[in-house]
Amino acid sequence: MTALGKDLVGLEHLSPDQIRLILDTAEPFKEVSERPIKKVPALRGKTIVNLFFEASTRTRISFEFAEKRLSADTVNVAASGSAVQKGETLVDTAKNLEAMRIDMVVIRHPSSGAALFLGDRIRSNVVNAGDGKHEHPTQALLDLLTIRDKHGKIAGLKVCLVGDIQHSRVARSNIWGLLKLGAEVGVCGPDTLMPRGIEELGVCRFRRLEEAIEWADVLNVLRLQLERMEKGFIPSLREYYRVFGVTAERLDKAPRELTIMHPGPMNRGVEIDSRVADGTHSVILAQVTNGVAVRMAVLYLLAGGRPELADAAKGPAGGAAE
Amino acid sequence: MRSLLLKGGRVIDPSRDFDQTADVLVQDGKVAAIGTGLGSPDGADVRDVRGKVVAPGLVDVHVHLREPGNEDVETIASGTRAAAAGGFTAVCAMPNTDPVTDNQAAVGFIVRQSVRAGLARVYPIGAISVGQNGEQLSEFGELVGAGAVAVSDDGKPVVSSHMMRTALEYARSFGIPVADHCEEPTLSAGGVMHEGLVATRLGLKGIPAAAEEIMVGRDILLAGLTGGHIHLCHMSTRGSVELIRRAKEQGIRVTAEVTPHHLALTDHACEGYDTHAKVNPPLREAADVAALRAALKQGVIDCIASDHAPHAYDAKEAAFDDAPFGIVGLETAFAVAHTELVIGGALTLPELIARMSTAPAAVLRLPGGSLQPGAAADVVVLDITARWTVDPTTFFSKSRNTPFAGRALTGRAVLTLVGGSIVHEAVATTP
Numbered sequence: 020m021t022a023l024g025k026d027l028v029g030l031e032h033l034s035p036d037q038i039r040l041i042l043d044t045a046e047p048f049k050e051v052s053e054r055p056i057k058k059v060p061a062l063r064g065k066t067i068v069n070l071f072f073e074a075s076t077r078t079r080i081s082f083e084f085a086e087k088r089l090s091a092d093t094v095n096v097a098a099s100g101s102a103v104q105k106g107e108t109l110v111d112t113a114k115n116l117e118a119m120r121i122d123m124v125v126i127r128h129p130s131s132g133a134a135l136f137l138g139d140r141i142r143s144n145v146v147n148a149g150d151g152k153h154e155h156p157t158q159a160l161l162d163l164l165t166i167r168d169k170h171g172k173i174a175g176l177k178v179c180l181v182g183d184i185q186h187s188r189v190a191r192s193n194i195w196g197l198l199k200l201g202a203e204v205g206v207c208g209p210d211t212l213m214p215r216g217i218e219e220l221g222v223c224r225f226r227r228l229e230e231a232i233e234w235a236d237v238l239n240v241l242r243l244q245l246e247r248m249e250k251g252f253i254p255s256l257r258e259y260y261r262v263f264g265v266t267a268e269r270l271d272k273a274p275r276e277l278t279i280m281h282p283g284p285m286n287r288g289v290e291i292d293s294r295v296a297d298g299t300h301s302v303i304l305a306q307v308t309n310g311v312a313v314r315m316a317v318l319y320l321l322a323g324g325r326p327e328l329a330d331a332a333k334g335p336a337g338g339a340a341e
Numbered sequence: 342m343r344s345l346l347l348k349g350g351r352v353i354d355p356s357r358d359f360d361q362t363a364d365v366l367v368q369d370g371k372v373a374a375i376g377t378g379l380g381s382p383d384g385a386d387v388r389d390v391r392g393k394v395v396a397p398g399l400v401d402v403h404v405h406l407r408e409p410g411n412e413d414v415e416t417i418a419s420g421t422r423a424a425a426a427g428g429f430t431a432v433c434a435m436p437n438t439d440p441v442t443d444n445q446a447a448v449g450f451i452v453r454q455s456v457r458a459g460l461a462r463v464y465p466i467g468a469i470s471v472g473q474n475g476e477q478l479s480e481f482g483e484l485v486g487a488g489a490v491a492v493s494d495d496g497k498p499v500v501s502s503h504m505m506r507t508a509l510e511y512a513r514s515f516g517i518p519v520a521d522h523c524e525e526p527t528l529s530a531g532g533v534m535h536e537g538l539v540a541t542r543l544g545l546k547g548i549p550a551a552a553e554e555i556m557v558g559r560d561i562l563l564a565g566l567t568g569g570h571i572h573l574c575h576m577s578t579r580g581s582v583e584l585i586r587r588a589k590e591q592g593i594r595v596t597a598e599v600t601p602h603h604l605a606l607t608d609h610a611c612e613g614y615d616t617h618a619k620v621n622p623p624l625r626e627a628a629d630v631a632a633l634r635a636a637l638k639q640g641v642i643d644c645i646a647s648d649h650a651p652h653a654y655d656a657k658e659a660a661f662d663d664a665p666f667g668i669v670g671l672e673t674a675f676a677v678a679h680t681e682l683v684i685g686g687a688l689t690l691p692e693l694i695a696r697m698s699t700a701p702a703a704v705l706r707l708p709g710g711s712l713q714p715g716a717a718a719d720v721v722v723l724d725i726t727a728r729w730t731v732d733p734t735t736f737f738s739k740s741r742n743t744p745f746a747g748r749a750l751t752g753r754a755v756l757t758l759v760g761g762s763i764v765h766e767a768v769a770t771t772p
Contacts (some may be wrong), residue, residue: 031542110658130660131544132614149664153544191544215547218537 023320026138026145029154030195039197040326042164045309046315047330051088052311061319062091064186067123068116071148072098074128077283078148078158078233082125085314091123109133110140115322117141123321126150131188144321152186157317158282159192162312163200168309169278174201179231181265182290183252184210189241189282194220207231208241208263211252228263232273239280240265243290258287266292270300271292278302344368347426347722348383350390354710355695356396360706365395370761374714386540388687390722395696398430398461398719398757399675400701403495403520403598403646405576406463406467408454409447410439412650414740415651417451423671423738424766426752430464430711430719431702432649432671436452436473437496443468443479448487460764461757462719464490464707469508469519476620478511485515489560490705491522493675495574497565498556500526506562509569517595518570518705523665524580524622526549529751533662535552535623543614543646545661548623548755550578557581561588564595572704573597577622577646586641596704598646599633601677602668602744606630610744616657616664617744620650635686638694644701645693651740669738673731673745675723690725722756729753 022040023033030038050061053283067086071079079095080269086093107115107127116124126134131151138145149155159251178197182205197204198221206217207225218224227233232238243259253259262309270277279291279301287293296303320326345367352363364379365372372584381387388514388618397735401424407415417434421501424432426767429762436442442451448465455463472478473494481492499505499521508519529552534540536547557573561584564571573585576597602620607627610618618624636642650667657664670677682688688696702710709719731748733741 108655108658109660109663110655128660130661130662134661135614136660151544151660152546188544190541214541215536215549216541219538220542 020320021323022326023317025158026134026206026320027317028134028138028147029190030156030159030199030333031154031158033199035199038160038163041160041313041316041320042167044166044320045102045312045324048315048319049309049312050309051315053208057088058090058276059088060090061324062086062089062322065091065122065322066120067091067093067125067318068121069093069095070112070116070127071096072128073149074187076151078127081307081310082148082314084311085318089315089318091318094111109136113137115139118268120254122233124319128337129331146317146321151188153188154192155188156192157314158189158197158279160317161306161313162193162239162280162282163196164313165280165306166278168301170236173197176236177203177234178236178237178239178307179205180239180241181207181223181228182263183243184208184217184241185212185214186247187241188246194222199232205231205234209253212247228265229272232269232277234277235277237280238265239277240291242284243286245286249325260289264290264292265295265299267294270295276300280306283307342370344382344385345758345761346379346385346568347395348387348391350722352395352712353691353694354712355691355699359712360691365712365720367720367761370718372712372714372716373721375712379706379756392418392726393755394690394723394725396721396723397698397712398721398759399428399697400645400707400709401429401432401649401671401674402644402701402705404432404434404649404671405437405651406434407651408438408644410446411452414653415738416455416511417463418446418458418460419737419739420548420649420651420671421455421458423736424461424677425757426610426737426754427658427671427673427758428675428723428757429671430463430721430757430759431464432464433464433490433705434574435495436466436468441468441473443471443473443485445480445487448489450483452488452750461759463637464488464705466491466493466520468492469494469499470504473497474592475504478507480537481515481517487515488591489517490707491518491520493574495520495522496526498526502559506563506567507564509563509571513567515525516706518572520557520572520574521560521745522574523553523560523766525552526553528555529553533619534611535625537608538627539592539608539611543748545611549579550625551580553622554580554584557584561593561595564588565591565593567666568594570594571597575603575622575646576633576642576647577603577625577629579629582632582641586604586636589592589641596643598644599637599642600646600648601670601674604630604633604637604645605677605681606744612662614661615744616659616661617667617668617742617746619661621666628745634682638688638692643657643704645674645678645697651738652742654741657742667738668745669736669740669754672738673750675745675754676746676750676752679725680750683690718758718761720758723752724755725752727751727753727755
């Protein structure tokens with residue numbers, strides 16, 4: 020069994036040391052993407068399937084870059100046009116993939132628990148690339164890495180997640196990861212988008228954005244799915260921006276400089292003001308860059324790569340992944 | 342028919358507050374005599390049941406037998422075989438079959454199939470509305486004429502308050518209750534488990550307790566308005582318990598049932614996305630379980646019903662959102678209730694037997710639930726010391742969807758008689 024176990028389903032059941040291990044392993048992989056020849060042989064000969072039952076651009080491409088830069092052979096399966104659309108069940112899809120002797124599956128699925136379900140039924144390693152409203156662990160890991168890069172630490176920082184907590188897998192993974200690494204976590208948004216019992220996870224709840232801004236060191240602004248308005252959780256995008264939009268005017272009143280994060284894709288003028296997204300305190304593009312390194316680290320560790328060899332693994336001679 | 346003498350058991354008949362060691366003589370399909378030292382007639386089958394409990398056969402007012410329409414997962418024969426194994430001598434079949442049991446021919450079919458199977462008695466429940474569409478009342482008179490004992494759109498709530506009102510009024514002419522699955526659909530839409538901390542952690546959409554309680558409150562008000570008898574199916578929340586308690590104090594004609602799983606499990610059973618714990622109404626919180634147990638003890642909730650809901654194994658082998666709601670219960674109901682409630686100290690054994698035989702029979706005005714001499718010999722012999730582990734592969738039901746698999750339970754039916762005939766006999770209990 021690897022240092023992370025067989026699968027990465029979420030951060031809830033990882034230890035602080037395991038999370039730190041992933042972040043530390045990501046450090047040497049950052050440099051790979053800065054080279055003219057962006058490739059190391061760590062996963063040469065490994066077959067990875069990216070199984071996306073939900074549309075995704077950023078996460079899928081980020082995983083694909085991570086896999087290719089580790090020299091893995093990759094296949095992308097999208098739900099549309101595949102057997103899935105023809106009524107094949109998740110368990111049949113899983114067993115068919117297994118029968119093709121693949122090493123890893125990266126899965127994105129609209130149902131919470133789908134990654135765990137798959138991991139329990141196949142021998143291949145499973146990486147959760149977002150399951151319903153449950154977890155999106157690699158997103159939270161890249162958020163943690165970005166916070167650590169910017170602030171030099173995570174413990175003791177006050178990080179507030181802003182927006183639709185109820186429907187957000189990014190929020191759940193961030194809450195677990197931040198709490199495990201010693202940060203204080205806040206959540207802010209309208210009560211209609213706040214899940215029941217969220218305070219019992221050990222987070223502070225803010226009903227007004229102004230209070231959250233006064234409290235926090237970091238704001239992680241979540242994407243507001245436009246369908247939330249259609250389903251009646253908020254009256255209008257206009258009012259949402261008025262009340263919960265992260266604007267330059269609101270940030271001007273902050274007692275300290277806030278780091279601004281967003282998992283993307285952004286709705287400019289809905290949850291975030293363009294001036295904030297493009298401003299000097301925004302680390303939104305650094306998040307994207309770190310996403311590739313963090314995913315390389317996760318794939319490398321799940322494949323049985325030894326953390327202390329991560330540096331060597333990226334060298335031209337290449338350390339074997341086994 | 343050969344006579345049968347059950348010798349030396351602890352005879353518990355809640356219909357007469359009877360609880361003593363005695364012999365029970367069954368002759369001509371009836372309970373002929375109860376007493377000590379009864380002689381056996383010539384050729385009688387004499388069974389030594391010392392150390393066992395002899396009770397009226399259990400009655401389940403809420404099961405889904407899936408026939409017609411989904412015979413792959415259960416038939417009337419397999420479901421009543423499971424019932425007999427669980428100690429049930431009578432079950433009420435819900436009408437959400439395919440086609441829906443909304444006419445006299447469909448009711449007659451269920452009765453005929455159950456007679457052909459010759460196991461537990463089956464009392465059909467007819468649909469409230471044609472096709473369970475909530476638009477047009479079914480022909481209650483003809484349903485009752487064919488053998489229906491109640492009406493319900495179970496599986497679906499009766500959304501229209503007007504429809505519920507007219508159903509309660511119209512049912513009065515036939516002396517039957519209207520059984521409701523209480524769920525306010527705009528609040529429960531998309532929900533797959535109880536709305537609470539566990540759902541928040543799992544990222545699953547919750548069904549709030551209020552979705553049930555709003556309909557419980559509405560149904561009680563309409564029962565008060567019409568004087569009709571409302572029977573509330575599978576109650577799951579402490580709020581519902583309080584509404585029923587108050588209604589009963591006011592003399593409103595309301596009865597209610599609770600399932601073994603709602604008495605034994607909480608929403609924590611859904612952790613790990615265990616689809617076998619996916620059921621509607623959902624498993625709630627510890628405070629709800631405690632309130633339901635107390636309500637059962639006090640009679641605020643009248644009876645236990647299994648809500649036996651078979652599903653194909655591969656339907657449950659899916660992501661939590663995609664799996665169907667439902668738990669099979671006939672073969673575990675008594676053992677779960679006995680282990681959790683009697684050994685757990687919430688109920689006495691006679692109280693449990695009352696809540697599983699005499700009370701449910703009374704709720705739907707069915708025969709049974711009594712060992713009164715002269716009554717049909719629907720009898721169960723229970724071994725309340727038998728310890729066994731739930732192994733769904735041994736079920737007589739065609740389905741296996743239970744959250745109790747692997748659980749050690751105490752108590753089971755060892756002999757079940759319907760009209761004096763043996764319909765189930767346990768070979769041996771698992772050591």
